[in-house]
Amino acid sequence: MKQSLIILAIAFCALAAGIYVNQLTDNQSRVDTPALPDFSFPDLAGRTHSLTEWHGKIIVVNFWATWCPPCRKEIPEFVELQKEYGEQGLQFVGIALEEKETVAAYLNTLETNYPMLIGGDQAMALAQQMGNIAGILPFSLVFNRDGQLIHRQAGPFSKEDLIKLIKPLL
Secondary structure: OHHHHHHHHHHHHHHHHHHHHHHHHOOOOOOOOOEOOOOEEEEOOOOEEEHHHHOOOEEEEEEEOOOOHHHHHHHHHHHHHHHHHHHHOEEEEEEEOOOHHHHHHHHOOOOOOOOEEEOHHHHHHHHHHOOOOOOOOOEEEEEOOOOEEEEEEEOOOOHHHHHHHHHHHO
16 A cells, blocks of 8 residues: 555656646747757668758658657657648658667558658757757657747647647648
8 A cells, every 4th residue: 555655656746747847848839949950860761851851841840759659649640630731831750769670660550651760869969959858758849931940849749739830830
């Protein structure tokens, strides 16, 4: 009984800490930050991509990992949104925080229709540089057509909230 109470207290403290950190980093609707970050990462085929490749589009950059359940839940929703709004100028870009082999094995289990880049440890450093100081996954950034960062999302993005954010930009 005592052990259960201790575990419950630890879980509660972790939840409270997570909510606090989320309040610090989450849902910054209009953030004043620089334009698209200058980075490049390879895709699964080894071809290097930079965000500037999609300049002029609404870009949603999603930092994720195969071991992250909320990340895995978001990917099919992002696939649907890419299909629905891609022709109107929406572009998702996934950046995995793992090695190529792990990501390739996972992506073989589902269909994706947007670029998945392999970032490894460098991707986590970039996410922290872009405001993810707590290292929360998933972590998403939304850039307008001019390349200005307009939203940071620490933690999962609900499909409905993302639609509300991107529709006025289309």
